Amino acid sequence: MPKIRVTLKTIASKLGISVPTVSRALKDYPDISKETKTAVLKLVDELHYIPNNLALNLRKNKSNIIGVIIPEVVHFFFSSVIKGIMQTAENHGYSVLLTQSQEQLKLEKKHAKLLFSSHVDGLLVCLSDETKSFDHFKIFEEFNIPLVLFDKVLDTDTISHVIINDREGAFQATEHLIHQGCSNILFLKGPKDPLNTIERFNGYKDALEKYNIPLDSSNIKSCPHITRPEAYHLVEKVIKEGQLFDAIFGVSDILSIGALGACQDNGIKVPEKVCIIGFSDSEMCEITRPQLSSVYQPGFEIGEKSTLKLIQEIQHIENDGEQKAEQIILKSSLKIRESSNRILKTFC
Amino acid sequence: MPKIRVTLKTIASKLGISVPTVSRALKDYPDISKETKTAVLKLVDELHYIPNNLALNLRKNKSNIIGVIIPEVVHFFFSSVIKGIMQTAENHGYSVLLTQSQEQLKLEKKHAKLLFSSHVDGLLVCLSDETKSFDHFKIFEEFNIPLVLFDKVLDTDTISHVIINDREGAFQATEHLIHQGCSNILFLKGPKDPLNTIERFNGYKDALEKYNIPLDSSNIKSCPHITRPEAYHLVEKVIKEGQLFDAIFGVSDILSIGALGACQDNGIKVPEKVCIIGFSDSEMCEITRPQLSSVYQPGFEIGEKSTLKLIQEIQHIENDGEQKAEQIILKSSLKIRESSNRILKTFC
DNA sequence: TAATATTACGTAATCGATTACGTAACCGAT
DNA sequence: ATCGGTTACGTAATCGATTACGTAATATTA
Incomplete structure (x- = not known):
């Protein structure tokens, strides 16, 4: 009873x-x-x-809930972002309604509609790889519900977004490899469309240009699914085919780790013969032997900053203020470890 | 406008x-x-x-929202669980309100209250390490709001819960080490209280008993914070002090990985001199060299099964049915890799 | 003493949707 | 011509809380 x-x-x-x-x-x-x-x-x-919050929300037309759409939860970077979001939201009295697009536009649309009908006070979105337009987020704009994008965004100057400086990070990584004496650098890229993949490639090009190293298109390799075995087999194939290279830059740690394994299993010493660097600086970088250098991507901070921006916009709207979109660019930074460090003499 | x-x-x-x-x-x-x-x-x-869902929810006294309290998001196991929860919830028309206790009882209580006032239809909880009673969940029982616990639970036969067979898993891991010829097995344990830590220790003891290996209390080492450096330094200290051992079983992958690093950096070959096995079978296990053996912990499945059970209880209550608590025990299983496999001859 | 002010409430409307119940208008049938 | 039945709606209550407004009862002042 x-x-x-x-x-x-x-x-x-x-x-x-x-x-x-x-x-x-x-x-x-x-x-x-x-x-x-x-x-x-x-x-x-x-x-x-x-x-009864339901009654309160109905009356006040405010739910104190932030909706979040993220492509994938089981991922070091995204889970850090989620943590940043949750911690910040909670500190400001907001709850988090979390949804997953699984990189599918269809699901992203569905969740956008659901979150709208749930009267979230604001929306945080990391776009799926399939997303090519903002159409399904128009209702949020129309009804003045703040929307903040993070990490994976499309070109826009009407929607606030928080991103990291991928181009700069990739530039630094590539420059670092060049400073190690490398000039034949394999670039392992992911799916072709997302802005950050493109930006990372641009950073790679920038660095080559700066040091007058011609861009060799045979050095650009694609791993569209971003899995470790994919990178492993790709690099192993490159080795077996005799293509020469003295460094590898993967747009994701997991790719670089696959590459590292392929080198090791084929008798190529890292970093002596080949320097390797990844992107994201996930936990795994400290676990490999040699430890993997990487470009640090501040996941928690992205979550934190996006949420702060969102809450700021929510409060601004509550005070009838006009709001203009802001672009927040967080700095990435190099974490140099053994896999790309020839000065710090290592082991094995 | x-x-x-x-x-x-x-x-x-x-x-x-x-x-x-x-x-x-x-x-x-x-x-x-x-x-x-x-x-x-x-x-x-x-x-x-x-x-307007708010209005609908108020009228129907049903929110179609499942509340989740989890200790920590940035964790391979928990993020898998979350994924299982979200996918299952979505398939059944429920949204997920996610909160994080950060292993603090205080926050767990706060979120329980918040979720109650948000009129969640049901609650999924993985207890924090600090939690010693169910008092703060009593209101859910009183108002017939289903509650399902998972992974970290306290002894109960009134609340449904989904756990994995930690004892069995730990037994298998230890037995496997014994089969590799090990008899002096370091056991790296985590915080003392949670039931699953205790169960894993029991599994370890069971195996030793079965093979008539006396339990040596100096082989039981504590890493209360479950961090890699903690395990690293601990094992390094053991090595330096000359304490002998031929295997290491860590209650968490991250501990075993720390231990692996300590062995390698101190010239102890794995698995030749020391076999190592972890617990959880996270992504990282495939990345270490040698790859780490581990007890597979079905995170996604835990999320899935808990959510299914919860939804079942929700629907049962809507039909005025009486509900009795159920204990669901999922099987863990061994993933044997190089770090504990002396038969499959490895490298370097 | 009568007019006014103050105290301490109650009434009614509201948020958006649902649902039990009532009813006007029309139908055919007796 | 009146009755009963159907059609197609409208009215009012409800979920739980908030808030503008109204109003008795008492207290204060002219």
Whole structure:
């Protein structure tokens, strides 16, 4: 036999007063007598009254919920982002309704609609690889529900977004490899479309250009699924075919780790013969032997900054303010470890 | 200038009919004329009417939201669980409100209350390490809101829970090490209280007993924070102090990986001199050299099964059925790789 | 003493949707 | 011509909380 939920009505009828009086007593309105207030507070405490958020949200047209659409949860980078989002949201009194697009536009659309109907106060989205337009987010704009994109975005100057400087990060990584004496650098890229893949490639090109190293298109290799075995087999094939290279830059740690394995299993010493660097600086980088150099991608910070921006926009709108889109670019930075460090003499 | 949300009222007044008529037209009630229905449907389509879930939830006293409290998001195992939860919830028309306890009882309590006031239809919880009682979940029981625990639970036969057979898994791992000829097995344990840590230790003991190997308490080492450096330094210290051992079983992959590093950096060959096995079978196991053997912990499946159980209980309650607690035990299994495999001759 | 001010509430509307119930208009049948 | 039945709606209540407004009862002042 489940208990019936305690509402203001419960308390009102127990005290023989009206519901609004109870409400006002709880909110300490000046026109409620002290006796009534203490009586209400006492009952509230005894009966463990907990306000019904659904009713509050309906009334106030505000849910204190932030909707999040992310492509994939099981991923070091994204889980860091989620943590950043949740921590920041919680600190500001917001809850997080989390959904997963699984890199599918169809699901992204579905979740956008669901989150809209759930009256989220704002939306944080990392676009799926399939997404090519913002059409399905138009309703949020129309109804003045703030939307902030992060990490994977499309070109826009009307929607705020938080990204990291992929181009700069990739540039630094490539330059670092060049400083190690490498000039024949394999570039392992991911799916072709996302802006950050493209930017990383641009950074790679920038560095080659700066040092007058011609771009060799046979050095550009594609791993569209971004899996370790994919990179492993690809690099192994390159080795077996006798293609020469002295460094590998993968757009994702997992690719570089696959590449590292292929080198090791084929007798190529890292970093002596080949320097390797990854992207993201995930946990795994410290686990490989040699440890993997990588471009640090501040996942937690992206989550944090996007959420802060979103909350700021929410509050701005509540105060009827006009809002202009802002682009926030976070810095990536190099984490140099053994896999690309020839100066720090290593082991094995 | 934000648009005003389209509600049933908008449509009703545009057509000069009443709100309930619009509602019934949309739900295809038989006592609404075809003309009215088509007119309503046409407007609904034109104005992009989207129902207000808040209002629906309030009316139906059902939110279609599942609350989740998890200790930590950035963790291979937990992110797999979350994925299992989200996928299953979505398939059954539920959304997921995710919160993080950060292993703090205080936050767990806070989130429980918040989720209750948000009228979640059910609650999935992985208890924090600090949690010693279910007191803060009593309200859910009282109001007949289903609660399902997973992974880290306390002893209970009134609350359904989904766990893996830690004892069996640890037994198999230890037995496997013994089969490799090891008899002096370091056991790296985590925080002392959680049931699964205890169970893993029991599995370890069971195996030793079966093979008549005396339990040497100096082989039991504690890594309460479960970090890689912790395990690294601990094992390094053991080596430097000259304590002998021929295998290491860590209750978490990250501990075993730390241990592996310590062995390698101190000239101890794995698996020739020391066999190592971990627990969870996270991504990282395939990345180390030698690759790390581990006890596979079905994260996705735990999420999936807990959610299914929860939804089943929710639906059961909606049909006024009585519900009895169920314990679901998932099987863990051995993933044997190079770090504990002396038969499959490895490298370097 | 009568007019006014203050105190401490209650009434009614509201948020958006649903649903039990009531009813006007029209039908055919007696 | 009146009755009963059907059709196609509208009215009112409801979910739980908030808030503008109204109003008795008492207190204060002219």
